Amino acid sequence: MAYDFLDAYEKSWDALYKQKGFVLRHSIDPIIPLVSRTLDKKGIRSILSMPCGEFTNELHLMQQGIHVDGIDISPRALELAEEKCRKAGLSNYSLGQGSVFDMTENNRQAILCIDFFVQFPYSKIKEILRKFHTILIPGGMLFANFCDPSDSTFGVGKVIGRNEFLLPNGIMMKYTTKQKAEQLVINAGFHLRTAKKYTNKEKSHNSFRKGATNQSGEPYQEPAHTHVKHFMILEKAEP
Numbered sequence: 001m002a003y004d005f006l007d008a009y010e011k012s013w014d015a016l017y018k019q020k021g022f023v024l025r026h027s028i029d030p031i032i033p034l035v036s037r038t039l040d041k042k043g044i045r046s047i048l049s050m051p052c053g054e055f056t057n058e059l060h061l062m063q064q065g066i067h068v069d070g071i072d073i074s075p076r077a078l079e080l081a082e083e084k085c086r087k088a089g090l091s092n093y094s095l096g097q098g099s100v101f102d103m104t105e106n107n108r109q110a111i112l113c114i115d116f117f118v119q120f121p122y123s124k125i126k127e128i129l130r131k132f133h134t135i136l137i138p139g140g141m142l143f144a145n146f147c148d149p150s151d152s153t154f155g156v157g158k159v160i161g162r163n164e165f166l167l168p169n170g171i172m173m174k175y176t177t178k179q180k181a182e183q184l185v186i187n188a189g190f191h192l193r194t195a196k197k198y199t200n201k202e203k204s205h206n207s208f209r210k211g212a213t214n215q216s217g218e219p220y221q222e223p224a225h226t227h228v229k230h231f232m233i234l235e236k237a238e239p
Contacts, residue, residue, distance in 0.1 A: 017076035055081035129188035146176040194233035
């Protein structure tokens, strides 16, 4: 039986969000201010974020007056997102549970997709890109990133393919070169408007390793590490 990456993604991430004190992000991704500036320049005031997680990046966009519609497959992530928005006193958002393949609309101006493609093999990435292409209007924008093989987490887990590793909790890690990422998005019908290689330093956080705890029985803390990513601003080609 083939490995169901989407099912594993859903179960693994919901379990991680349910861990006591688990927080995915301590600060916004470094490219989010560029996303905000691009939306402002294009006159776009709303964006679909998928997967939205617990809304760390999205809060920054909302504070700039952008309406964010967040979709995530994890019910617990959405609970955390709701709590963050409420504490921040922000109301320019909506939340919904589901996956990209549940979407039926085709009128979106912009989509934010951060740290998603690292979770799937190329066959599934191609499907997701085609679905995003369908959701967007002609000229619509997709903001996405890929993890580079020079990332400090490269090699963690069981090798299951070229630049592919399976973590003990069932989450896959896929690392993609700039050349391959560009090929994927162009073949999916997007114009590449911006490509930027950047680093993202993460503070220590709860481990992704299944059942990992310290001597006190609390979730094991991964040491601080640095991610190396390719960020792309993409535009759906006009018909």
